[in-house]
Amino acid sequence: MNLEPHQVLTPEGVHTGPAAPDVGTVRARYEALVEARLYDRKASALQRQGRLATYAPYEGQEAAQVGAVAPLASRDWLVASYRDAAAMRFHGYPWKNLLLTRMGDERGGHPPEGVKALPPSVTVGGHMIHAVGIAWADKLLGTDAVALTMFGDGATSVGDFHEAMNFAGVYRTPTVFLCQNNGWAISMPRSRQTASETIAQKAVAYGFPGKVVDGNDVLAVEEAVTEAVTRARAGEGPMLIEALTYRIHGHTTADDHGRYRVEEEVEIWRARDPLERVRLWLDGQDAWDDGWQAELEDRASRRIEAAVAEAESLVSFTAGEIFDATYREPTAPLRLQRSRAERASE
Amino acid sequence: MNLEPHQVLTPEGVHTGPAAPDVGTVRARYEALVEARLYDRKASALQRQGRLATYAPYEGQEAAQVGAVAPLASRDWLVASYRDAAAMRFHGYPWKNLLLTRMGDERGGHPPEGVKALPPSVTVGGHMIHAVGIAWADKLLGTDAVALTMFGDGATSVGDFHEAMNFAGVYRTPTVFLCQNNGWAISMPRSRQTASETIAQKAVAYGFPGKVVDGNDVLAVEEAVTEAVTRARAGEGPMLIEALTYRIHGHTTADDHGRYRVEEEVEIWRARDPLERVRLWLDGQDAWDDGWQAELEDRASRRIEAAVAEAESLVSFTAGEIFDATYREPTAPLRLQRSRAERASE
Amino acid sequence: MSVMTMAQALNSALDVALSDPRVVVIGEDIGTTGGVFRITDGLAEKHGAERVIDTPVAESGIVGAAFGMAVAGMRPIVEMQFMGFSYPAYDQVISHVARIRNRSRNRFTAPMVIRLPYGAGIGAAEHHSESTEAIYTHIPGLKVVVASTPENAKGLLLAALDDPDPVIYMEPIRLYRAARGEVPGGRYMTPIGSAVVEQGGTDVSLVSYGAMMRETREAAGRLADEGVSAEIIDVRTLVPLDADTIVASVAKTGRAVIIHEAPLTGGYGAEIVAIVQERALYSLRAPVQRVTGWDVVVPLRLAERHYMPSATRIVSAARRTLEG
Amino acid sequence: MSVMTMAQALNSALDVALSDPRVVVIGEDIGTTGGVFRITDGLAEKHGAERVIDTPVAESGIVGAAFGMAVAGMRPIVEMQFMGFSYPAYDQVISHVARIRNRSRNRFTAPMVIRLPYGAGIGAAEHHSESTEAIYTHIPGLKVVVASTPENAKGLLLAALDDPDPVIYMEPIRLYRAARGEVPGGRYMTPIGSAVVEQGGTDVSLVSYGAMMRETREAAGRLADEGVSAEIIDVRTLVPLDADTIVASVAKTGRAVIIHEAPLTGGYGAEIVAIVQERALYSLRAPVQRVTGWDVVVPLRLAERHYMPSATRIVSAARRTLEG
């Protein structure tokens, strides 16, 4: 198993791979990266204003997320975590929904029909096996859809990660495991999370391939996931990808990361910014300028602001409505409780 | 990682290692193997007579069990499973206790003071982490004791196995993980239990060494465990050993293994009998004869029969006694229930 | 109609269920060997090993994978070998199976059945005799049913599978072979959410479910010999509870004994008592009695009989209500 | 004595606890950062990272490892970040921690404390607002305590640690900073197994625990304004329950309201009702009322208030008992 991180663009924007990237594709990825970053900043700002409850910022991880879902078709499933808003958005799960959940509205968990993505997992580690079950169903139902699950370095310590990986190996389900190793699980550094040198090598335990990629290199992530998706679709089973990246801010807006890590470490990773290297490369191809940047930012901001406005326009829950989603048909005890709750809220 | 099974004695009793084994030691191991086999047969017979509830026979795995505990000091802990009666016995847990549990008497779970072995685990997979905690405590308390945990190939699929291995790796606890890969987990063949080629390679996921040994070769198992115990005692952390072996009989006395495996497979493994190769080697050293064999069997039988007699002589539980081991001091609700139960049983 | 054991009735229900291509049965040792209790005997052969799926030892993985399948449009039926082995899967059940409907405000659902062989009385090893329904009945989003006869075992299982929401399906181990009775062929359903008055009576209501129905019926017989007319209610569905049937019975008799083998404290019997006193307090002529397992781990074979509620204990409890 | 928040009182208790070399505190993010709620703030620095142990994300592993430590003679205190994250460890708690004493007939024991921050009311994310004490109160071998004031938070925690058996220790998140009060320095214990009558009264007994004590006290105040004299009982220990104190109160007042934020069905309130009606039926002048969370997943921030029992709901329930 080759555990050298796969890289296509260096932090300086130098292309290192064999075939030159397609400018149009890279511009599309760059646009997504810009929108991802703007959303993340907007969400953090909203939280500071008390308009979101808490928020888990992903700045620094945009490339891993955009690169992860780029290879997916709309029939493929995404089963991701609380920090994966950008990945979800670019698999079709609206910003509006992601905002609603963060505002404390369950309706955020109800994406439009046709969007194949589960609401983001809040518990750590329990959701990866869902992507195994979904992929397995796709296989049994005879479709060629795959399921991509995204999780952090911390999640790999959970028992359910093991059971998910093992099932995927045994049943060769078309599941892609993408770990965003961002160096930390709240205050726990990666080095104390597990004694293995890499996360990718854990695939050895399950009889399928693992791969390390530069997670701040959107093209490298996209290449690795494309390979994994292609294998999975062809019936060759699962793959584990470890994307090396970093979260630039605290674990959530409630976290003070100064308590457990030094600013120098953050600086090292700022220098590996996932947007900048793409911009530099595009610039080198004469495919980037300030005007286009402004245009991108403007377009993205408008989309994000529209989502915020829409989310905030939704009225709040009535007491009765909290009973609407426990069973398809309300049971007799719940009907009784509902009427009591409605009375109490009058 | 070298995944070739380590072997010291071939099935034909030919010694393959560098240094010649010590005859006295081998005779002692042989005596244990003989006693282990007789106990297993006795227990199966008792079960057929209705004197035990069910029983999980280990015939074929005697070498793995005797070899596993031979390197342990009495201050070391053993945390084993339902099929590990021989290992437990040779770590000091009396046959009598093992029988009592199988008779349906909780007092079997109470070994004499000083015996460092937990009652055998009935659930699959949950106990390995206990050996991590125990070893960790030993480390924190400043003793140099180690903990050996024994489990099957099936148990490696359980999430708790993963968490145990990961903790052991991270905290470098003096824990030895010994997997008796006996080819089957009830009706599930090893090949369908996990897609990894070996169990030993799973150690790669946790950053410590794994090793495969011929589990029917008592000297090979003993060597491997000695190495692991020595490392652990020296503070070098855990190790995973996969002992390749086979259970000759059904999963338990209630299992019909003809439903899921062919007799030819059993025959192959009978030819690799763990006792016979030791006998052959000793014979080659003029250190075995029929008379000694008879003597061994006689001594072992007498020990086993005494244990059976002692276990069967214990009177049954009274209704009140079932309340004696829930809390150290019976709580008020339990005192009330106890008196009701005693009244009901009159 | 044919006479079957409960085990055979369940096998028949699963066979019928598997005629729906969305259905898979998944669990440990259920394929080649037909399960520890042979409930799935012959089904893998008939419907294929891809649909009657043998798994590695990993209860959480089984439930989690089945959850994924259910979300993706299948109808998985999970077999846990014993209720006592379902705890590693508890997080999956409570955090995901029970909640995806609420989490997604009805966008995603996990219609699936989790079969839990439960209960003591056969002198089994530790962990093999659990009756921990209370850890499921408290969880919003789950339904919980308990079979007590071959006929309702099949009918409830098919109803559970037909239900749009996840159902915890408890099977009394002790009755697998002991309970025999007429079972209709083909597909039929026993409604979820309705208790049944098995025998009318006027003096005391005996309310139970699952394996304990046997002792309950025996107790009713003995009470009849003493001239006491007991009404027998088989709760069948714990969640959602058919409180009306129970309350109506107690309102009539004025006395009730609730029987289950789970430990007393926090057992489901407490919920039934709470509802009865809430809705029929003024009809109560004596405190509702609970006859249950004690607050100890179910003993192994030697002492198990001291733990299990017996007909004798039920009769004494009923007498206490009559004296009260 | 000094005035502290509950969070500070717990920190003080842990600091005292760690003076015993057998004690370790183990959990996620409790070392360097002092825990999500800063309960362990400064303890790793003071007592060493080997004794205030940061772990990988693995609740089952944490409890299982702590169990091993306890068996080997240590006194671990486990911190789960939230009660809702304790489910992956449920099998370890129920199958091992709660049972090793019985399994070994008192040869091995697992004296340890599992701290579970619990409860809703702060608009947290899903899984962060759980109050699932019922899944622990039903399990023989465990004790279950719930703090409600800074003073008893410290006293109960030290008593739990001193207990020879495993204790589930629930900490109301909502009161971590909201509850302030006098807390003695050094070591002292609040006895496990005893409820406390916080305020005497003659008309109705209000029985609650943990975070809901706040609404209960508020309701009592409002009832007093209406001329109704409420007796307030803080249960404090759910298992073993101090039934005598509760029953004596209800026998006196003839009316009771049980309040908890956990869902209604199968909640611990049912057990209290069952005991009250069993032992004080003839004193009851009205059905015992339960004011609880509803049988739904605790809603997120927007709708949480519709879920939480309020002083208003408690007052109406008390009035219902007075009309009854």
Ligand SMILES: Cc1ncc(C[n+]2csc(CCOP(=O)(O)OP(=O)(O)O)c2C)c(N)n1
């Ligand atoms: C079962 C469970 N335990 C604990 C938590 C609390 N928690 C939230 S995020 C987190 C760390 C996860 O780290 P990682 O998987 O690396 O993801 P990251 O936050 O770095 O993206 C923890 C412990 C949780 N959400 N679920």
Ligand SMILES: Cc1ncc(C[n+]2csc(CCOP(=O)(O)OP(=O)(O)O)c2C)c(N)n1
């Ligand atoms: C948690 C749990 N799930 C299921 C079982 C039922 N069961 C008992 S033994 C066994 C197979 C274990 O196989 P393995 O670990 O290989 O050990 P072996 O029996 O071969 O010694 C299973 C599934 C159990 N005891 N515990």
Ligand SMILES: [Mg+2]
């Ligand atoms: Mg991380």
Ligand SMILES: [Mg+2]
């Ligand atoms: Mg095996």
